Amino acid sequence: MKVLIKTLSVTILAGGLAACNGVNESQDKYDNDTRPIGYYSNEGDNRGDLDRGAGFISDMADRDVRDHASTYHEDYDGKLAERIAKQVNDIRGVDDAHVILEDNNVIVGVDTDESKKDQLTDKVRKITAHMAPNREVQVVADQNMFNRIENVDDDLRDGRAFTEVESDVRGISNDIVRAGNNLGDAIKRPFENNR
Template identity: 80%
Template structure:
């Protein structure tokens, strides 16, 4: 029985070594049988940058618009929206602002920890009205609506056409109009328009 066990062990070892010959092709650096294939272009992605180091999964997960150049769709006046947002961000008490242009309206979502929201809202409205005198300015500081405005603004900054987010914008406008001056009641359907 010991002889059979030794023979079996020797056969298994010998069989394992049969695959090992003198040349290990997996470590041969000059073997050009398989070449890595990459698809590169001189054009940037839809945001205008050449961020080849991250990959598309990182790009999809990255919603921070401050690390890349905004590329609005050609049918949307993104330059005006961005100028208004930058000017509003310079107002003391505003932590972050996002702007959406909708027909003759300017919707400004203001993220703030300021206690005097009415005074801040008035300053923001005046600042935006100077930059877009022919449009009606709506200023919102309710966090849930501001988050919805930010999501739409980020989609627009990433090059999506306005028609793709129009339903969301109309829902936001409807909530603002329905709420009137009491924006605390504006969240009647927070997820209906943001899918």
């Protein structure tokens, strides 16, 4: 019985291997019948992406502007915004900072520890006022407002014109003015003015 099982097993294995020995179309490694599936765009834009071609979903989801050079729109003073952000980011205790320039205003969003907010906002205001002497400086250290400022700054860094984000900037600015020292009021309506 054992000999019969061994003989049968060897015959099945040999038959299986012999059937796989022939060259057919599925084994031709140079066959190029498959078509790429997906949507890729070679549409030029002024964002300065160095990783284009990964696909449109990747490009849409890629909000990290630090992996490519910032390309502000030609009508926006991106150099000043970057200089202010760099100076503010160099302050000890500041985790991250984003800057928006609007007419004669500078809006600085600062991400920092809760206990250091008051102390750092005064320091940020002084440094920013020194760098932009003819502009009114608004410094915000509230996390929700910081996120809104960061989103607008990212859009501007991606080369969008200021007119495209102007309603968002006006909404942020109005919420800061209305809230005064109580930013909790501004957080209750984060997108009310952004229509």
